[in-house]
Amino acid sequence: MSPNPAHQAFARSDRSPIGVWWWTMDRWLLGAVAVLLLLGVLMSFAASPAAAARMNVGDPFHFALRQCVFAAAGAAILVGASLLDDRGVRRVAFVVYIGAILVMAALPFIGHSAKGATRWLDLGGFSLQPSEFMKPALIVLVAWMFAEGQKGQGVPGVTIAFLLYGISVALLLIQPDVGQTILITMAFGAAFWMAGVPISWVMGLGASAVAGLASTYFLFPHVASRVDRFMNPDAADTHQVDRAAEAIAAGGLIGRGPGEGVMKRHVPDLHTDFIYSVAAEEYGLVFSLALIGLFGFLVVRGLYRALKLSDPFQQVAAAGLFVLVGEQVLINVAVNLNLIPTKGMTLPFISYGGSSMLAICLTLGLALALTRRRPGAYAQG
Numbered sequence: 449m450s451p452n453p454a455h456q457a458f459a460r461s462d463r464s465p466i467g468v469w470w471w472t473m474d475r476w477l478l479g480a481v482a483v484l485l486l487l488g489v490l491m492s493f494a495a496s497p498a499a500a501a502r503m504n505v506g507d508p509f510h511f512a513l514r515q516c517v518f519a520a521a522g523a524a525i526l527v528g529a530s531l532l533d534d535r536g537v538r539r540v541a542f543v544v545y546i547g548a549i550l551v552m553a554a555l556p557f558i559g560h561s562a563k564g565a566t567r568w569l570d571l572g573g574f575s576l577q578p579s580e581f582m583k584p585a586l587i588v589l590v591a592w593m594f595a596e597g598q599k600g601q602g603v604p605g606v607t608i609a610f611l612l613y614g615i616s617v618a619l620l621l622i623q624p625d626v627g628q629t630i631l632i633t634m635a636f637g638a639a640f641w642m643a644g645v646p647i648s649w650v651m652g653l654g655a656s657a658v659a660g661l662a663s664t665y666f667l668f669p670h671v672a673s674r675v676d677r678f679m680n681p682d683a684a685d686t687h688q689v690d691r692a693a694e695a696i697a698a699g700g701l702i703g704r705g706p707g708e709g710v711m712k713r714h715v716p717d718l719h720t721d722f723i724y725s726v727a728a729e730e731y732g733l734v735f736s737l738a739l740i741g742l743f744g745f746l747v748v749r750g751l752y753r754a755l756k757l758s759d760p761f762q763q764v765a766a767a768g769l770f771v772l773v774g775e776q777v778l779i780n781v782a783v784n785l786n787l788i789p790t791k792g793m794t795l796p797f798i799s800y801g802g803s804s805m806l807a808i809c810l811t812l813g814l815a816l817a818l819t820r821r822r823p824g825a826y827a828q829g
Contacts, residue, residue, distance in 0.1 A: 469531055472820040474753055480746040481526065481812055484797040487739065488805070489519050491798050492719065495726045498712050499719035499800070511719050511800050518802045522809035529813025530820070534762060537814050541588035544810070545612070548582035552619040564670055567623045579620060579628050580807035584769055584814055586616050587635055591765035594643035598760060606645070626664050626671050627779070627791040633657050634775050639768040643760070678789040689786045691715045692725040696784070703732030719800040721792050724784040739798075740781060747774035753819040766818040769811050
């Protein structure tokens with residue numbers, strides 16, 4: 449049997465940046481990410497014709513071709529980010545966070561509004577959603593602040609972390625984007641808990657989060673509408689989730705076959721928030737469960753690697769990034785299965801969208817950088 453081509457290209461004695469990267473990278477995690485990238489491109493070709501027809505776009509593969517470009521750019525970002533050392537990860541997170549926050553602050557004045565929210569900045573033919581990039585940057589920065597606060601050198605790390613989180617939440621609610629607010633609150637809480645703060649603080653944060661979530665029902669009419677539709681579907685318009693459920697059911701065990709989906713044509717946002725229903729119709733329950741399993745493998749192995757790290761910053765930042773990915777997958781799939789109220793949340797790597805693809809590649813690129821094997825990086829035993 450011939451040796452692995454990758455191993456032939458990168459000998460253990462290769463001290464080039466790419467050679468060192470290859471031998472210090474968790475290749476199981478890298479392989480899972482590569483498969484998800486390829487599946488995202490595959491699903492974009494399945495969803496693009498129906499989405500183009502619904503949106504009166506002339507080229508049936510308009511969205512698929514754009515997704516290929518996004519995937520290629522995302523792969524470059526992922527590899528570039530995974531080459532960074534700890535200092536590089538912190539620097540990139542700081543720059544990305546400042547840039548994203550500045551753009552988010554300007555959105556009420558220069559942003560593009562759609563579906564009652566102002567979350568995007570039009571850049572020619574590309575719509576940038578800065579909050580997507582803010583999320584991983586925030587997690588890295590709060591992990592850094594928690595670690596600095598634990599050193600006992602007078603740095604008010606916890607205070608700064610809460611300030612960064614508070615600024616992010618305030619700007620998200622102005623848009624408004626309650627779903628992303630919930631997402632970063634859960635990830636922030638996970639990082640807060642993993643940083644080893646007193647349990648009373650964690651419980652206090654949890655109680656505040658529950659109270660804040662309950663208040664959104666009264667403060668934001670669209671949140672109340674979605675919750676009401678979920679709690680009492682017979683008395684409301686549930687067209688979106690009903691069509692998604694029909695598409696999922698039509699797929700059966702092994703699906704209708706590539707490009708053979710029929711019910712997907714009636715699913716709103718089929719190429720973005722409801723891409724999971726397209727996958728279920730064309731490839732069936734087996735593929736759907738395998739896709740969830742692949743995401744599960746990525747998150748569980750990532751957390752396993754993160755929790756074995758010896759440096760507090762690396763451990764909390766890496767674990768927080770993998771938690772962030774897992775939460776987003778959980779929310780998207782739960783919405784598609786009508787287990788929670790509808791929320792415009794993309795499925796990482798699989799849903800169409802430039803901001804989503806580039807941001808998730810940045811997220812996992814930073815996580816892969818933090819979990820690379822380095823001298824003294826992992827605790828013994």
